[in-house]
Amino acid sequence: MRYFKYLVILLALVSCSKDIYRVSKTSYKKQAKVLGKSLKYIQPDTLNNKVITVIESQNFSLRKPNFIVIHHTDQDSCEETYRTFALKQTQVSSHYVICDDGTVTQMLNDMLRGWHAGNSSWRSVTDLNSVSIGIELDNDGEEPFSYAQINNLIWLLENLTEKYNIPKQNIIGHADVAPGRKTDPSALFPWKILAESGFGIWYDETKLDSVKLDENFNSTKALSFIGYNISNLENAIYSFKLHFNPTELSDTLTEKDKKILYLLEEELLKL
Template sequence: MKRLVWPLMLAALLAGCAGEKGIVDRGDYKVDTRRQAQAAYPRVKVLVIHYTADDFDASLATLTDRNVSSHYLIPASPPEKGGKPVIWQLVPERDLAWHAGISYWRGATRINDTSVGIELENRGWQNVAGQKRFAPFSAPQIDVLAKLARDIIQRYQIKPANVVAHSDVAPQRKDDPGPLFPWRALAAQGIGAWPEPDRVAFYLAGRSAYAPVEEGSLLTLLERYGYEVKPEMTDVQRKRVISAFQMHFRPTRYDGIADAETEAIAQALLEKYGQG
């Protein structure tokens, strides 16, 4: 009889422990987490890339002040510690940062609420003989950005079409990160969207790349992909939407003019990633 006591006690102890699985003790109370709702979604759905248009010290001061913030800041020349590049995290990813401002993407407004923002130290653009001249990004900066972006995308399962430029979500106000940002190279690493060249050629259908197309039809495609397009927009505003798209996907020419290649790129993107 005595031989059965210890096995029975052990079984009871194990059963008690199993019963506590999923019960979280928070000091003054306990929380049962064993039943999880199906209608639950992560806050983060979008990754927004910016440039700071200033040097590092000024950028850090601005992003830690009261008026604007971003989750991450990456220096143009990241310092190393223990043989690894150092970047700055200014806001926890779980918290909302004020980096996108008034914004829109794929049917959603208030992109701050659903995004992580990464700021890159970069001078932005200067007016040279009446034209915008953008500053390039350094290879070490882009290399560490790629590592960070991959981690964020994996953590939140961010879709390629939701890795965007600030100018994509706010084309009327912003140009960053500009036409020198290496979207195509990053897409080759699994970061963001890029059209298949053969499908662009298919939709171009032998037309000259810069052959004019109907602006309204192109804007309909861009709206379907994710950009904000309103019926009451002015000519300048419509041009800025097209230019933002071109800076991202056809940076060799981003004049905001509706042409055949821009139209073909939009069609290829919609085919690959669907509409927003």
């Protein structure tokens, strides 16, 4: 009897999940259709009782993403993340989810504006959601990322960067674009391995001990040059160290950190 009771509960949960995804799929198609129709015509605007003239040009294409922002889900499972992105009230989404076993699931068309980066900035870009693809890795932030997960992330990055011609330096983390607000992917994320595969940037570690910093070297300007928002310098430093020196996390720069910044500037100037 107890087994039957548990079975009924399980079936109810499965049915509920299917209903959630069915509703989400229907809403996705409806919203995409409305969006498509809105692109069919240019609705002339009126400014101070003056109507803007409309003459349609035949020379256009869809806007393409130019950044990839990597996250960790901070949830207990891929299934929980799927539900979070499928439910309307959460108001969050991402283009891809990669599970611990390497399973890759796409949840938004690449050309759609996902809601994954929030209040964010990188270099002169102040709205990352509008120009980026979001990739969520199933991870609670306290565990290592699996081999299958990173291997398939690299495979996905190969596909996306080739398809949209995304520069390798434009593959960044949520913490990079939202310092002080976000810390994902965690300090356990293997940025160096990604860079060795051609995605993201890293510094030449063989030069770390021998590099001599010029007395005029400005580490704050270097942080800004790389892309960090330095309006809150301590937050920017912490996010920088989370990415490039995660074993020595703090909100102050050490001599090692300054050398890393110098070498990162070198790498970016080569591109």
